[in-house]
Amino acid sequence: MPEHDVLIVGAGLAGMRAGIESFRNGVDVAIITKVHPVRSHSNAAQGGINAAMGGEGSDDSWEIHAYDTVKGSDWLGDQDAIEIMAREAPQDIYELEHMGVIFARDEYGRLTTRNFGGASRQRTFFVADITGQAILHVMHEQVLKSGMRVYEEWFVLSLIKQDGACVGVVAMDIISGAVEVIRAKAVVLATGGIGRVYEPSTNGLICTGDGHALAYRIGAPMMDMEMVQYHPTTLKGNGALLTEGARGEGAYLINSEGDRFMKTYAPSKMELASRDVVSRSEITEIQEGRGVDGCVFLDCRHLGEKLIMERLGQIYELALEFANVDMVKDPVPVRPGMHYIMGGVKTDVDGATQIPGLYAAGEGANISIHGGNRLGANSLLETVVFGRRAGAAAAEYAQQSGAHPAAPESDLIEAQCQKFQMLMDRPDPGFTTAKLRLEMGVSMDKNVSVYRDEAGMQETLKTLQDLRARFDKICVHDKGKVYNWNLYSTLEMENMLDVAEAIVVSALARKESRGAHARLDYTERDDDEWLKHTLVYHSPEGPLIDFSPVTITQWPPERRVY
Amino acid sequence: MTTVNLKVKRYDPETKESRYQEYSIDVDENAALLDAIIAVREYQDPTLAVRCSCRSAICGSCGMRVNGHARLACKTKLAEIAPNGETVTVEPMGNMKPIKDLVTDMTAFWDKVKQIQPWLRAQQPPPDHEHIAKPDAMMDLAGTMNCIMCGCCVSDCASLEVDQNFIGPAALAKAYRFVGDPRETEQARDDRLKELSKYGGVWDCTHCFECVQVCPKDVAPMDRILDLRRTAMEAGYQDNYGAKHSNSFAKSVKNSGWLNEARVAVESFGVDDVSAQLKMLPTGVRALLRGKMPPLLHHKRPGSEHVKRIFQEMEND
């Protein structure tokens, strides 16, 4: 049975950055991931990564970056964590550059920036519109250089908890179908987002909230799960993302009358207000009859062909391929689409969860940077800053803990194999996992999206209960061992049901409007009652809600206008 | 909605046998091939294995052969390849072993990427800030940076088909990304060019253009390979079959206006490499027997001085 000091679950940016830091700290570290590292969804990030470096003619500072983030979060972000991120950001950008990332440069050969949403200064570093891909591939190069073990295409099934601490994982090699225990003194979850809980979503098919569910089931709480971000510019048709970088470069949002409608909602920041604000404005425009087929338009025509091709080439292609629109010549139909989850496994500023030996980083974690609404380009930053910190903390924890505790390995493997057999032996219930997932996604998108209310969310909660009952009858038709998608997608569905339920109960609990959580029945932000985090714990009877205070260091709540 | 007909090559890992299976499924008019395959997997046949995630040509998971050529299924519009409901043939990528259905074993692919030591080797310790680098030089690398490691070029590479030792288009394009990076040290660049000039490296490409044609991200690996050859020769790596062949070819045309095939063959291996010359003997004899031996006496072509002049003008340029 393999064992390591530190085992990282996930090979996106957060996971690989954590792995590299553990490696530098001299421990035996391995990464386990359900897809090859460069297939991870970090590669989809287009727009860029934030850091306040000041530089010529700019009065930017880490404090201003932190304040923008606090305001973006609608004061729900923990300010101690936000300060750390803003302060450490420049060093992490330099480090990425030293690793080999080919960031855009100015004529003097120095790194250059673009504008992004919700930011009062220009501070977004970028690689054309393939920033995530460019960084992810370089991070993978560093992993190859280190020679650390990577379990590629292994699906983590559960976390092992012994004497209250996390001591490893049970995982399935997707290629061979073998189930194994991998022991570790510390485990770092870096499993990314939950997009597939919604339909549609900008996320890839692999974003199924596995890590959220894994941690939740062994007792770690998820925090602020009601905070789900809808991105203002997703493409009509397949729902692909068109980066905020387009608006950062100067693109307009216009309605059916050709008006730049954001002047009504955010007169000073216009198209570059926070995402929650822009998405709500679009929905209002559409509902008041100034949309076309449920969409408004992203207008890039005035940017010119050269800039579009050099800096927005990928989204140019997406619009052309998937919506038949040449954005040099025509405005592109867009609408808000589910994009990101601010909520995640609760951690401290070093990625430690409430369970000893279990750490988390990246989109799956909630250190509480983004609070009620994430600013564009803060998420890639979060993956590198807190991936690094979690990797270091996990290594230190592993060094201090003694020998590997002996987990009762064969029982754990046996239990999983029996579960698979049971799923395969069931009679065909007449519906598939894919069908259940679609129903879940559509219901979440209908009722737990840009605007929410009690009745809608209760309806989705009922749908979820019904789906769970039907899920208990699901049969896996593929009886083979090798690359059994039918099996692992069913396990993903099991995870997503937990995540969906956590989102809905948290959203029902928060009786106010804050950030991405805009309730039609509680329209105002209520700092007296609700300046606090929602926590959700797993229990056999269903999710349990609790609350915890928000850390305020230097920016007391203000009215949020853009 | 429109009906798509697929003929999918399936590989069963248990029996180790392949067969074709036909599916017919309704999808949106705007759908990509991947949408159809996913629909099959979700609603008709959950045993069909395929890798996919982003559905927007960025994760590099969904490479496969479509009507005989490698493509990303998510970037292949059905309306384009089957406008009148023609059956679309879908097979796993080539030059790789299938694992199950459309899922292939990419171990060799990644081993070759590792072989080129794919990480930046810059001066240590790094500067306090960023490296200062010319934006043009960086923009030049942008093309290769688009590579998403999908494997399409490797799937259809003709050279790899005959020699598995060839590093292949994807890894060589990646090598170009480092050789062209102004942040690499002279030493690192030199080491790379030396390695790449060896057997299996840049000279083993046969210019079949397949990689340029099938690359879904316009990386044009073959052009990068040609760039690498030029850079390697400029850096003095001329003592190898490919470089010698190239030099001898140019010399022959320059001096006589046409190709002295016999001499090029001898010079490519090196005039003093007797054992390599001997190995060519059987080929020579076979050519002789079939009347295909190039003339042993090589004459200048009329007008060859013009050819020489062209060469001189180019060299002075």
Ligand SMILES: Cc1cc2nc3c(=O)[nH]c(=O)nc-3n(C[C@H](O)[C@H](O)[C@H](O)COP(=O)(O)OP(=O)(O)OC[C@H]3O[C@@H](n4cnc5c(N)ncnc54)[C@H](O)[C@@H]3O)c2cc1C
């Ligand atoms: C289209 C798009 C554009 C974006 N643009 C930007 C941007 O411009 N700027 C920005 O800052 N942010 C952006 N984001 C957000 C940002 O990209 C993500 O939040 C971030 O990359 C997440 O990184 P991660 O490392 O946490 O997770 P991911 O990169 O998603 O990686 C998750 C990893 O976990 C592994 N995994 C998951 N479950 C399991 C399991 N059960 N077993 C084993 N392994 C598992 C996966 O294999 C994968 O390797 C964008 C997001 C999207 C979707």
Ligand code: FES
């Ligand atoms: S699914 Fe990602 S490249 Fe096709």
